[in-house]
Structures are given as structure tokens and as C-alpha cells.
Amino acid sequence: MNIHHPDKTRAKARQTVTSTPAAVTTGAIAGSIKIYSSPAGRPDIHVPFREIALDPSSGEAPFRVYDTSGPFTDPDAVVDLNRGLAQPRAPWLAARGLEAIAPRAVKPEDNGNIAPDKLVAPCPAERVVLSGQAGRPVTQLDYARAGIVTEEMVYIAHRENCGRAAMLAGAEERRADGEDFGAAIPAFITPDFVREEVARGRAVIPANVNHPELEPTIIGRNFLVKINANIGNSAVTSSAADEVEKLVWAIRWGADTVMDLSTGRNIHNIRSWIMRNAPVPIGTVPIYQALEKVDGDPAKLDWEVFKDTLIEQAEQGVDYFTIHAGVRLAYVPLTARRVTGIVSRGGSIMARWCLSHHRESFLYERFDEICDIMHRYDVTFSLGDGLRPGSIADANDAAQFAELDTLGELTKVAWDKGCQVMIEGPGHVPMHKIKANMDKQLATCGEAPFYTLGPLTTDIAPGYDHITSAIGAAMIGWFGTAMLCYVTPKEHLGLPNRDDVKTGVITYKIAAHAADLAKGHPAAKLRDDALSRARFAFRWQDQFNLGLDPDTARAFHDETLPKEAHKVAHFCSMCGPKFCSMKITQDLRAEALAMEPSGDDGGRLAGLAEKAREFNEKGASLYLPAE
Amino acid sequence: MNIHHPDKTRAKARQTVTSTPAAVTTGAIAGSIKIYSSPAGRPDIHVPFREIALDPSSGEAPFRVYDTSGPFTDPDAVVDLNRGLAQPRAPWLAARGLEAIAPRAVKPEDNGNIAPDKLVAPCPAERVVLSGQAGRPVTQLDYARAGIVTEEMVYIAHRENCGRAAMLAGAEERRADGEDFGAAIPAFITPDFVREEVARGRAVIPANVNHPELEPTIIGRNFLVKINANIGNSAVTSSAADEVEKLVWAIRWGADTVMDLSTGRNIHNIRSWIMRNAPVPIGTVPIYQALEKVDGDPAKLDWEVFKDTLIEQAEQGVDYFTIHAGVRLAYVPLTARRVTGIVSRGGSIMARWCLSHHRESFLYERFDEICDIMHRYDVTFSLGDGLRPGSIADANDAAQFAELDTLGELTKVAWDKGCQVMIEGPGHVPMHKIKANMDKQLATCGEAPFYTLGPLTTDIAPGYDHITSAIGAAMIGWFGTAMLCYVTPKEHLGLPNRDDVKTGVITYKIAAHAADLAKGHPAAKLRDDALSRARFAFRWQDQFNLGLDPDTARAFHDETLPKEAHKVAHFCSMCGPKFCSMKITQDLRAEALAMEPSGDDGGRLAGLAEKAREFNEKGASLYLPAE
Numbered sequence A, B: 001m002n003i004h005h006p007d008k009t010r011a012k013a014r015q016t017v018t019s020t021p022a023a024v025t026t027g028a029i030a031g032s033i034k035i036y037s038s039p040a041g042r043p044d045i046h047v048p049f050r051e052i053a054l055d056p057s058s059g060e061a062p063f064r065v066y067d068t069s070g071p072f073t074d075p076d077a078v079v080d081l082n083r084g085l086a087q088p089r090a091p092w093l094a095a096r097g098l099e100a101i102a103p104r105a106v107k108p109e110d111n112g113n114i115a116p117d118k119l120v121a122p123c124p125a126e127r128v129v130l131s132g133q134a135g136r137p138v139t140q141l142d143y144a145r146a147g148i149v150t151e152e153m154v155y156i157a158h159r160e161n162c163g164r165a166a167m168l169a170g171a172e173e174r175r176a177d178g179e180d181f182g183a184a185i186p187a188f189i190t191p192d193f194v195r196e197e198v199a200r201g202r203a204v205i206p207a208n209v210n211h212p213e214l215e216p217t218i219i220g221r222n223f224l225v226k227i228n229a230n231i232g233n234s235a236v237t238s239s240a241a242d243e244v245e246k247l248v249w250a251i252r253w254g255a256d257t258v259m260d261l262s263t264g265r266n267i268h269n270i271r272s273w274i275m276r277n278a279p280v281p282i283g284t285v286p287i288y289q290a291l292e293k294v295d296g297d298p299a300k301l302d303w304e305v306f307k308d309t310l311i312e313q314a315e316q317g318v319d320y321f322t323i324h325a326g327v328r329l330a331y332v333p334l335t336a337r338r339v340t341g342i343v344s345r346g347g348s349i350m351a352r353w354c355l356s357h358h359r360e361s362f363l364y365e366r367f368d369e370i371c372d373i374m375h376r377y378d379v380t381f382s383l384g385d386g387l388r389p390g391s392i393a394d395a396n397d398a399a400q401f402a403e404l405d406t407l408g409e410l411t412k413v414a415w416d417k418g419c420q421v422m423i424e425g426p427g428h429v430p431m432h433k434i435k436a437n438m439d440k441q442l443a444t445c446g447e448a449p450f451y452t453l454g455p456l457t458t459d460i461a462p463g464y465d466h467i468t469s470a471i472g473a474a475m476i477g478w479f480g481t482a483m484l485c486y487v488t489p490k491e492h493l494g495l496p497n498r499d500d501v502k503t504g505v506i507t508y509k510i511a512a513h514a515a516d517l518a519k520g521h522p523a524a525k526l527r528d529d530a531l532s533r534a535r536f537a538f539r540w541q542d543q544f545n546l547g548l549d550p551d552t553a554r555a556f557h558d559e560t561l562p563k564e565a566h567k568v569a570h571f572c573s574m575c576g577p578k579f580c581s582m583k584i585t586q587d588l589r590a591e592a593l594a595m596e597p598s599g600d601d602g603g604r605l606a607g608l609a610e611k612a613r614e615f616n617e618k619g620a621s622l623y624l625p626a627e
Helices: A090-094 A140-145 A151-160 A164-168 A171-175 A191-199 A240-252 A267-276 A286-293 A303-316 A329-335 A345-357 A367-377 A398-416 A431-444 A465-479 A498-519 A524-536 A540-546 A550-560 A581-593 A602-617 B090-094 B140-145 B151-160 B164-168 B171-176 B191-199 B240-252 B267-276 B286-293 B303-316 B329-335 B345-357 B367-377 B398-416 B431-444 B465-479 B498-519 B524-536 B540-546 B550-560 B581-593 B602-617
Strands: A014-016 A024-026 A032-037 A047-052 A063-066 A099-101 A129-131 A226-231 A257-260 A282-284 A320-323 A380-383 A421-425 A450-453 A483-485 B014-016 B024-026 B032-037 B047-052 B063-066 B099-101 B129-131 B226-231 B257-260 B282-284 B320-323 B380-383 B421-425 B450-453 B483-485
Touching: A024 A240, A047 A151, A047 A540, A063 A524, A129 A367, A140 A151, A140 A191, A151 A191, A164 A524, A226 A240, A226 A498, A240 A257, A240 A267, A240 A498, A257 A267, A267 A282, A267 A286, A267 A303, A282 A286, A286 A303, A286 A320, A286 A345, A303 A367, A329 A345, A329 A398, A329 B581, A345 B581, A367 A380, A367 A398, A380 A398, A398 A421, A398 A431, A421 A431, A431 A450, A431 A465, A431 B465, A431 B498, A450 A465, A465 A483, A465 A498, A465 B431, A465 B465, A465 B498, A483 A498, A498 A524, A498 B431, A498 B465, A524 A540, A524 A581, A540 A550, A581 B329, A581 B345, B024 B240, B047 B151, B047 B540, B063 B524, B129 B367, B140 B151, B140 B191, B151 B191, B164 B524, B226 B240, B226 B498, B240 B257, B240 B267, B240 B498, B257 B267, B267 B282, B267 B286, B267 B303, B282 B286, B286 B303, B286 B320, B286 B345, B303 B367, B329 B345, B329 B398, B367 B380, B367 B398, B380 B398, B398 B421, B398 B431, B421 B431, B431 B450, B431 B465, B450 B465, B465 B483, B465 B498, B483 B498, B498 B524, B524 B540, B524 B581, B540 B550
Parallel strands: A226 A257, A226 A483, A257 A282, A282 A320, A320 A380, A380 A421, A421 A450, A450 A483, B226 B257, B226 B483, B257 B282, B282 B320, B320 B380, B380 B421, B421 B450, B450 B483
Antiparallel strands: A014 A024, A032 A047, A047 A063, A099 A129, B014 B024, B032 B047, B047 B063, B099 B129
16 A cells, blocks of 8 residues: 655644643655555555655656654654554564563652652553463564564565665666675565574564564664664753654654663653654663662662563563673673773673672573563563773773673573574774674674674764764674664763754764665665766755755755755856856766767767777877877 | 963964954864974974863873964964965075066956956965976975975974874884784884885875965875865855855864865955965865856866966965866766766866867876976876766766776876876765775875875765765775865755864864774874773863864763863763763772782782683683672
């Protein structure tokens, strides 16, 4: 089914007022409309895409792009944060023999024992809490290994194939292009290929059985490179309203997953608003909330409070947990002589605990019990790199790689327990040390998806770390990293605001796409080509709309040439009319192509190409008389 | 000589009002002071640096950085744009047997035949016009080949050694680090090494004999990676005042050279203001002004008007010319089927000329006459890549590489004529095709310095091309590119304003520094380490001031925590006090280092490191009881 709304094509983002907790940004992204498409034979599955209508003069069909923005950009969708989003997965989950259980009772400490008058009301949206039953398949990994293709896999195959059909025409050229460093990216994605990748542990589908609102996505090196945006309040600033809007805002610009790193009060209730209104996988770091429950004293943490927090968040529907089980007692002293010590919050908390009790981490000792809990709800592991380097000086050191070895060991334990696993990576790493990280992770963790923060390629630009890290992110994404965790301009300086979130997301979409291009992803180049054709033809509106941020591109152009007439002008303020190289070559091209009376210029062009080669073979000596 | 102004350390940028054409930004960069240092045995040579004073608690000496900002950031320097800058090179040039010549008379067409009432007055600063004499050495290349070390070479050696002395202590560690892809970066730079690199053509010192105000710099793969900022008005917008301020603003943030790409009226007189107030090498593309002289019709161009323009600009003191002599008639049709044709202004102008006259480019046919003119004033060649790819689709194609072969041929001609040469490079190139550009350029052009625009690694982010290109710039800089031409957020959309220029410069300083780190430049890491130590110690002011943009870093921090007290707080708004990993590990470190009663923790650490290795060798099986 394809629902088109041509009239809404130029719709501007607008504010929808809802009761609580906040109004969120809705409305189509400039120049595009939301469509839904179903895989062959599955009219019941509706995969969202955006379509960008191009100027009739282009003679090109609307350009379809992967869309993470959820119902918020569908003008026909009713957005009511109190009721939560529609539940595409509900019928799929209903058929899987999951058990409806009595939910864990919410405790005062879940919201930081906040005074009743300061308590944020939970999201009123009602959901039955589900849990897997002993001896029956629960996780996407269980089903994949059993040879069963889930609806999530069918959905994902159709979603990842965006553009591939169109590309298959020029497939030979495509195959000749790109360096994939041992990845195995197929020309076309079948549901069974998705299943196979999940079964091998080479890809994950973060999809908690208690997250029916999810639009499934996959994270693995043989699929499109994904990006994550972090949101979350801190004790110092931010609120529930801000966080829900940050979620909606981050996915509007392309975040594939969102991590809620909240550490303040009302964590439980804010999370309920986020989960019920999240069409993307949501990740958390449970140790943060556990620490809040023990008044912020790491030494007071224990297995019981942590276990209780895992269950609390799993029942809410969190899709993946960062677990810092690789921070072992023996590794902590390896960080003592570092320039920046331990820069992971979770890592420093667990290191503190280990030294305070002079014993091994309870996350490490209880790892198989953690697996059992996460398996029950199909919460995916994101094994945290608690000892990642926080500076160029500490990159690739003994502490970092000792932990990575342990993460490889834990990956196999989790796999044995039927859990999906991805591995978190650095951090701050100079360019020449990046590939070693990817190679060691692939070897140590059996190709489990790598999920890196940047890496930042220098420490000297606070205020610009989205850029210092985009360089490293693009490179490590090319080398094989499956998901890139964004870094905003505020990194190291403060909590990102709305603009910082957008800048971080767009910057990381650039890094991920540059990586897809370099890996030789079959369809990645289509968007570059469409935009470049628009640029050369002076289809300004098409150039803006095909870009990652149409609003900013249009605003920059209009700063110097605001008139609508300039949207079709054959120049811009950069060079002006006389010096527009593309204007000049448009005429040139016409001439070159018209050189032959027949109008068929093939022979002539070949002839000149041949002549060019001759020139060079002859050493192209100077003063060769021109014919 | 070292002039310190501790009282000015926190001086804010302020406006100095001067008569014409404009007030420019002067005053110290936040947190740093200007100092001058002389090479051993040459008290007459004063090399500028910036020194950043660190908090006494650090126990660290002021941190010295390379400084491109000229007298404008020296509170003791008198800035009078009408008189122009001081002339450090005047005594050096006076001793070289150059001839004082009668300057070419300024013609109305030099300023676009503008009406007298609209004519911008030329800069009144008086300079004698110099020219080399036949049979005597003129260029830095002539002197280098003759075994003569010029003052410029002594100056540059001292300038490039910034930080190296300090680094030599830890030299072994340094040598073990970095991948230089065949570069030959010495631990310490001697004046004779500079001479040798120039003699081999592997580095250039753009230094017109008519630019006495220049603070010499070097461009070559065995030196610090440099960056260029483009300024210049267009027919559509901008003015003389804007351009001089853009120059001062660009070098304030770190531009090593500046290209004046003006194409409007008053070009000659605007350039006089730029040249007399430029402490950095200035580059131009003479074909732009030549085109203005023939009313913007490429077909009307001829050798005489071009030759006259070369002499006009050489006498004004322009340090390097972009010459598109590689755009040959036979190559033009190779671009006819490109997605974006020819995107170089100069390239499209010459292609237009070649097809209009159906003959070989006069730049190519007259190349040795061009060499003779440029040699007379020591204007360095920047051989333009007129056929560079303007889109991912056109990267590394036949047209681009055919031209590069010709540039290699012309390099040898210019070298035979005693001229310095660098080679311009792309453009738009996906990551996996970048290294081929560097390798082919090194092989084809005999290691002449490569000077690239980006490259942009994707076409899909108009409004963010400083980022799409910073990724490619950092990589190609690592591979061996000597200078990176910046790209601003306005690329493809409009003329950059003041903020765009700053963003472009800072972004490219990041790319250049990331490249220096990855190449294993001896002292590059010192700044990262100093900043990271400040970060870990919560010396916020030091962290801001050691960064590339102290003002922005401070402003971002203060957005959420404005109080002065927070400048010493052991947390920021990103994580808040309880969750500050660095706060937690500072205590940890103290503990780890105090584990041994002796306080000497070396053995203990080694022991634990050993234990960590054991764990892993034993397969680190689960449930290993902690001691």
C-alpha cells in the first residue's frame, strides 16, 4: 500500500499541542512525504519510507529514502502522547506464546524518592507486560537459530532494500566499487539473509517483547550503518518534556536508535513516556538508575538492586542494556597511570565498587543470571566499554584491550544463553590506531556488531567534537562498525540542547553514509547522484530537499539570494552568474554532445578519449600543435 | 627575545578603528599572549608564537603553539591598515641583488572600469617594486639548489620546531607511533633540512619578493599540515572592508595561507589592501581578473591580457598563482558525460576557451613564458585541477587523471625554470578512492606538495560540507597532502560570511592536526595531552584556552553553568556531580597509587597487569573467585 499526500509535500514542521508531558515536533520533513510499502506477499506489514518529489523538469521519479522518524512525520497519524504510538508488533507478539505477567510494582526509589508534588505522572498508555516462557523461543536469536523468519526480519529486509531494486540495473559498476574489508553485503536482502545474520550473531534486532510500538531495525556490518543519539536529563538540568521532544527531534533527523541516559529524579516515569512514544529501539544503562536507588554511592550497589532495576526496565520495554561486565577488579590499576583515567560513567562506577569491596565485579560474577533476565524479554546486550580511552594518550592501551578480551568471552556466554549481543567501542583514538580497534573487535568478539562512540581523532577542539569524532566515525564505520554513537558539539562541556542534538544527528548521518559509500553498499550512491544531478541542473529546491537537512540548506542559500526567482537561477552568490562553472559547462556539454552532425557523439568522444591517452603515452610533449 | 604580557593574558578581542577600508579584529586570543623567539645565533630573526598560561595548580609551563595570526593579535603592535604591516623580510630581500623597477601603470580595467565615484581607493602604503635579474638566483628554489640557506629557511625551521625540543625526551615512544606512508619527518628540523626539501621540490615557500610583510611558512609533506582559507568578493556581494576583515579573521583562527578569489569590481585596489596587510602567503587565480578585463567572455581571453594580469599581480606581491594549464583541448570531451561536468571556475573558463577556438589552451602552449614571469618575482605555482570531480559519481575518472598526468609534466618544466610548484587536488571523492589520488599525485608529480580541496566524502549534506570534507581532508592529510583548502558550511549554497569563515578554519585545523597526529609528527600530541590533563584535573579555563576556539568552548560550558565557581567545579552539566566519571576516577587513581605502603605502586601495578594477562591466558573462565 502506498499512501501519497502530494498536497503535503511542502508541509512545514509544526507544533502539535498535547496534554502532557509536552508538545512535540510533528509534520512532514520539508519537501518529502511519508509513504508505507509492503513486502511482496505480506500486505499486513507496512514499512515506512520518505519520498522526495523532484521537479518535473528532472524527468525523475520521487526519490525514496530510509525513514526513522516514525508517525510524527505522517500528517495523517494522530499523535497523542498519552495513548502512545500505534503497535505494529502487537499481532506478531501475540502469536509467540508469550506470557502476560503481573508487572513489578513501581517503588518510590524508582523515581528517586521524589516528593509527591514534584513527581512527574507516568504515561497513562496501558500495555500488558509480556515475558518469555521457560523452554520456548523468545529472542530474535532463538527464532533465527530455529530457522524461523520473524515478521521483524521480513520488515527489516524490505526496509534495508530501499533503493536496491533501482540499483540492480547498474550492479556490475557497483560491484567494481567500494572496499568492504571482509564484510559480505549482498546485492539484495532477503528475509532469510536477515535471519542468517542474526543466527550467526553478526547482526542484532533490538526488540523487547514489551515494545510493541517499535518499527524494527537491524544493526550489523552487512546492513546500512546505523547511528544512535543519546538523550536524558542529568541532576543538573532538563525535564520530562525536554526528553520526549529530544527523542522525537533526534529520530526526525535520522537517529536509528536512542539511548536514554537519564540520571536525575523521575527516571522511571520519564522513561514510560519515552518508551510508549518510541518507534525506534531504546537503550539504557541500568547501573545509572541502580546508583540513584542507593543515593549515588557506588559502594552501596549490590546484585539485588541491580537485578531489580533490570527487571523494572525490561518490563517497561527497553530494547538494549549497556552492561559494563568487562570492568574487572584486576584491570582497574591498569588505568591508574592514564592521562584521563576512566571516562565511562558506568566503568568508573564499577571500578569504584570493585576497589571499595576489593572483589570481582558482581556484573561479571552474575553474568549468566543477567543473561537469563535479558533473555526473558529479548533485551539485547550492549557490552559496555567501561575502560575506553578518554584521550589520544590512552588509546589502544592495556586496560582497553584487556576489557575487550573479556567482552569477547562474555559474548560467547550470552550467545549460549540465546541473547543478542553488540559490543561498545571507543572513544578517543588517533586515525592510525582506529583500524586496530575494528580488527581486534572482530577477532575477539566473533563478529558481534561493533557500536562505537566516535572515535574522536584529536582532543584539542572542545566545542567541535562532533567534527573531531565524525572523522573517526566515518573511518571505523567503513572498516566494519555497525552503529555509530553520536557526539554533539557540547561533548566535554555540557548537556546538549535541541540544536546540539540535531547537529550531532546530521553529522553522524554524514559519517554513516560516507561509510556506506566506501563499503560499496549497493544503493548508497543513488542519493549522492540524484542530489548532484539536481545541483548541476540548478534544481535548487531538489538539491535542498534531497539533502540531510533541507531547512538549513535552504536558509543558507536564501541568506544572500532570498527571492523565489533565485531558486531557479543558474548561479548562486558563491561565484555569481559570470563565474558559475556549472553554467559554463552546461553549455559546453551541449556543444560536446552536439559535435557530431548525427548528434550521436559516442564515436567523437571515444576518439578524443583515445587522443588524450595518446598524448600521455607520447609523454604529451609540450607544443604539440593542436589540430 | 621573548616579550611577555601576563597582564594581557585574558585580553578579549576588540575592534581597532582605522580610517579605511575597515576596522579589523585585533587583540590577544583568549587565554594566550603573543611572544617572539629567535633561532640560535640569529637574534635578528623574530619568530612569532602564542603562549597559553596554565593554572599554577598544573605545575606546567605556559604552552607554546604555532601562530598564524600576525601582528593583529599582538597588543603592542600598532595596526594601521593604511601604512601596512611591518616588513620583516625587507632586510633579507635588500641583500639579494633584486632590481627596483618602475611598476606597471594601473589601468582602468584592473578595477573593472568602475565609475570613479565607485572606485575603492588603493592602499596608500608605499613599497618599491622588486624584480629578479637575469642570470641571478631569485626563487627559494634557486637558493636551495645553490646550497644557500635563506633567512626564510632559518625562520621556518625555528617555527616548525615548536614543541619538538620538549618532545625529544619521549622520542622513542613517539617514533613507535604514527604511520607516515613514506614521508620522512625528522625528529628535529634544521635550516638545511628545509633547504634540502625545497631543493628537491618536495616543499615550497610561497614568498613573492614583493611581499616583505610575510611571516614565512612552508608547505610540504614532511612539515606540519597547513590549511588555506578562501576569501574574495563576487559580483553578487561583499566589499573591500569585508575582505580585509575576512583575511584578519581567517588567520586569527589559524589559516596558514589565504586565497583572494575576488571576481567583482575594484579587484586591483582591494588586493592592494590585502597584500599590504597580509602576514601569510596570499594566493590568487589570475584568470579570474583576466576574465573581468574581457567583460566575462572566456572566448575573448588571450595570452596578452593574461600575461599582463600575471605581471600586475606579481608586482603587487601575490605569493602563489593557481594556473589551470592542465585543462587541454583533448580532455574537455572526457567531461561531457559527467554528472557534474567541470566544477572548477578556472577549468570551465579554459575549457570554454579551448572549444570556442578549437585549439590547445594558451596556458599550456605558453607555459614556459608563464614560468619566466613567475620566476622573476618568485611566485609559486599552484597547478590547478580544473577537471577535478564535483560529485562522488565523477571521482577518479579519465578526465581527472588525464589532467593530473599533464600537471606532472608541467611540474618538471617549472622546476627546470627554477620555479616552486604545488599541485591542486580534488574535490568530491568517496573514502575508498582517496588514497589512490595521493598515490598517483606522488608518483606523477615527483612528490611536489599536494594541495587538496577537502575532498568531500559524500554529496548529500549541503549546509554541512565543512564536515563531509573534513573527513576526507583528515585522511588525505594523513596520506601525505601538504595543505588542505578549507570548505565552509556555505559551500554549494552561497558566499561564506564571517562565521562561516571561522567554522571552516577551525574545522580544517582539526583535520590538519588529526593528520599530524596520525603521521606521527613528533610534537603534535603535546597539545592533546596538555588539554586532556587539564580536562581530567577540571582546570576548565586551561581546557578552554588550550582548545582551537576558547571562546566557543567557554560559551558552551557557560550555557548551563555560568558561575565562575563552576570553572573549578569537579563536574559539568553533562553528567552532574554524582555521575562524573573523572571525579570518581581521580579518587580511584589516588587509591590505586597509594595501594603500596611505600607509595611506590610500580610493582603492584605490574603485578596486577600480570594477573590481568593470566586471567585472559586462562580463558578468564567465569566465577574465578576474587582474592
